[in-house]
Amino acid sequence: MDNKRIIVPLDVPDAEAALALAARLDSKLCRVKVGKELFVAAGPAVVARLQERGFEVFLDLKFHDIPNTVAGACRAAARLGVWMMNVHASGGEAMLRAAREAIETVARPPLLIAVTILTSLADEDLAQVGFAGSLMDNVERLARLARASGMDGVVCSAREAPLIRKAAGEDFILVTPGIRLKTDDNDDQARTVTPVEAVRLGAHYLVIGRSITKAADPAATLAAIRASIEEGAAA
Numbered sequence: 326m327d328n329k330r331i332i333v334p335l336d337v338p339d340a341e342a343a344l345a346l347a348a349r350l351d352s353k354l355c356r357v358k359v360g361k362e363l364f365v366a367a368g369p370a371v372v373a374r375l376q377e378r379g380f381e382v383f384l385d386l387k388f389h390d391i392p393n394t395v396a397g398a399c400r401a402a403a404r405l406g407v408w409m410m411n412v413h414a415s416g417g418e419a420m421l422r423a424a425r426e427a428i429e430t431v432a433r434p435p436l437l438i439a440v441t442i443l444t445s446l447a448d449e450d451l452a453q454v455g456f457a458g459s460l461m462d463n464v465e466r467l468a469r470l471a472r473a474s475g476m477d478g479v480v481c482s483a484r485e486a487p488l489i490r491k492a493a494g495e496d497f498i499l500v501t502p503g504i505r506l507k508t509d510d511n512d513d514q515a516r517t518v519t520p521v522e523a524v525r526l527g528a529h530y531l532v533i534g535r536s537i538t539k540a541a542d543p544a545a546t547l548a549a550i551r552a553s554i555e556e557g558a559a560a
């Protein structure tokens with residue numbers, strides 16, 4: 326299994342803060358995620374600086390637009406040499422296929438992941454925006470669509486992982502945020518699981534933010550989480 330299953334989001338406002346946080350982590354033991362706030366503020370240059378420091382980058386920009394526009398954005402992202410990137414599955418089959426085709430134009434394309442339903446949405450929110458069926462029905466349908474349209478995997482809650490593995494197959498990559506340690510506050514994440522639980526439920530990669538970034542010693546916390554996952558796997 327991949328030795329760098331933990332992805333640490335650099336949820337900070339500028340390049341300086343991102344590089345300072347990255348300096349407290351070991352690029353051999355984790356990957357980092359650059360999201361909308363940091364990318365809008367600091368652009369491709371911050372991605373390049375993280376890569377120079379040995380980090381593989383998940384570019385979390387969740388593209389959702391007409392196929393031609395998404396294809397252009399995906400091609401540009403792939404050229405940055407990122408390790409993983411993502412789009413919204415609800416952009417539809419043509420958009421997903423255009424994204425896949427666009428990234429295949431680089432020698433080493435990134436992993437291409439889809440967002441099914443944002444974890445901030447509940448059943449009533451889905452009804453309000455016109456999605457029929459329950460949250461889980463929609464997650465399952467969009468995961469199947471993502472797989473059939475050439476995506477490598479989806480972002481999902483660990484609680485959705487068993488259902489998606491069944492629907493889309495064991496090798497479909499599952500990236501799960503919403504992770505908390507037993508000792509943490511939950512912050513604004515409503516339904517959380519521990520790293521060991523997430524792996525047991527079938528997650529391949531874990532996005533773990535504040536549990537690591539707000540710790541007094543992020544590297545030590547990362548090491549402890551890695552050890553707990555290994556012990557969990559051996560148990």
Ligand code: C5P
Nearest residue numbers: 334336443444502503514532533534535
């Ligand atoms: O600090 P925390 O562990 O909650 O950070 C989680 C990270 O995962 C953040 O970067 C957040 O934007 C992202 N994320 C999430 N839920 C999703 C998708 C992404 O929390 N459904």
